[in-house]
Amino acid sequence: MTDAQVAPMVRFICSNQGPKYKSMREVPAAKRWSQSELRRRRNCPAAGIYAYDMLRKQKADDSAHALYFGTFIHRATDLWMRTKEIVTVLKWIEAQLPHLRKESDMRMARAMMTGYCVLWKSAKVQSVANGSRFCVPFPETTWAGRNGHYLCGEWDGVVRWNGTTYMRETKTSSEDISMGSAYYTSLRMDSQTQLYYGAAEAMGYELEGVMYDVLGKPANKVPVSGDLDAYEKAMLKSLQNSIEGKTKRKYMRYDILITPEQVEAAWEDASETIRARVEYGLDYRNDGACRKWGRLCEYFDVCTGMADINDNNRFQTKEAKHEELA
Numbered sequence: 001m002t003d004a005q006v007a008p009m010v011r012f013i014c015s016n017q018g019p020k021y022k023s024m025r026e027v028p029a030a031k032r033w034s035q036s037e038l039r040r041r042r043n044c045p046a047a048g049i050y051a052y053d054m055l056r057k058q059k060a061d062d063s064a065h066a067l068y069f070g071t072f073i074h075r076a077t078d079l080w081m082r083t084k085e086i087v088t089v090l091k092w093i094e095a096q097l098p099h100l101r102k103e104s105d106m107r108m109a110r111a112m113m114t115g116y117c118v119l120w121k122s123a124k125v126q127s128v129a130n131g132s133r134f135c136v137p138f139p140e141t142t143w144a145g146r147n148g149h150y151l152c153g154e155w156d157g158v159v160r161w162n163g164t165t166y167m168r169e170t171k172t173s174s175e176d177i178s179m180g181s182a183y184y185t186s187l188r189m190d191s192q193t194q195l196y197y198g199a200a201e202a203m204g205y206e207l208e209g210v211m212y213d214v215l216g217k218p219a220n221k222v223p224v225s226g227d228l229d230a231y232e233k234a235m236l237k238s239l240q241n242s243i244e245g246k247t248k249r250k251y252m253r254y255d256i257l258i259t260p261e262q263v264e265a266a267w268e269d270a271s272e273t274i275r276a277r278v279e280y281g282l283d284y285r286n287d288g289a290c291r292k293w294g295r296l297c298e299y300f301d302v303c304t305g306m307a308d309i310n311d312n313n314r315f316q317t318k319e320a321k322h323e324e325l326a
């Protein structure tokens with residue numbers, strides 16, 4: 001099914017029956033929930049309040065770097081899916097340089113996408129529908145659905161892969177991403193994908209599974225000399241070795257089945273997270289979430305009495321509740 005065929009179907013579903021699909025602007029902020037917000041509130045209700053009720057974030061927050069780089073790669077893979085032109089993708093990456101924190105990020109993205117485009121050039125994957133932002137109501141079977149809440153996000157679109165229709169989900173990781181790895185296994189509990197899958201079905205897409213398109217980050221470091229040409233060359237070499245099977249895979253595409261039970265459970269979990277905040281006012285601190293991925297939570301000094309959340313030297317107010325979707 002092509003994009004042009006899907007669009008009228010989505011419009012029909014949205015305007016006539018079933019879920020009322022809306023644009024972000026049509027849904028009041030208090031009824032709008034992103035997966036990042038839900039995850040944060042689930043990890044630590046207090047952190048959710050600082051970030052999404054008080055809209056405070058740390059100044060010059062580098063902890064968001066992994067997410068930021070992931071989004072950058074994400075956009076590059078989108079462009080590849082639409083054009084299948086390596087030159088276009090690499091030129092786009094280079095053009096982003098003024099918007100990036102470091103030139104080394106551009107170099108890494110360029111190396112990663114070079115290997116990606118070369119490896120997947122002849123794969124039988126066609127884009128059926130481009131990804132887009134969405135706002136869909138929670139199902140009526142959930143508390144959030146009965147109370148008019150919406151899930152908003154940005155999904156990666158639909159592809160035909162070897163004759164089967166999949167939702168595409170792009171991921172970037174520094175972990176071992178090979179089949180059977182902890183990373184691969186943990187995707188069975190990937191609530192974001194399960195929710196987005198449910199949202200895509202609510203928008204009228206008929207899917208047969210998820211194609212996880214995973215890019216592993218090269219472990220190379222910028223040399224002490226700061227020579228970025230040498231850095232990029234070393235990354236290309238290590239990515240080539242991985243493509244040739246000499247080292248662990250840095251590019252994986254997994255075909256994963258999502259069951260209706262998984263989608264239902266993901267909606268229910270998300271709904272209960274919202275209910276915990278809206279109906280019960282949950283605001284406790286979870287000390288089990290203070291240190292993750294080797295770094296402290298950005299609000300650690302606030303929770304330990306060393307800083308004030310209203311201190312504008314340490315924190316700033318976000319421009320929007322969901323800046324990533326604004």
Ligand code: SF4
Nearest residue numbers: 044285290297300303
């Ligand atoms: S420091 Fe710990 S308790 Fe405080 S907001 Fe962060 S995760 Fe929650």
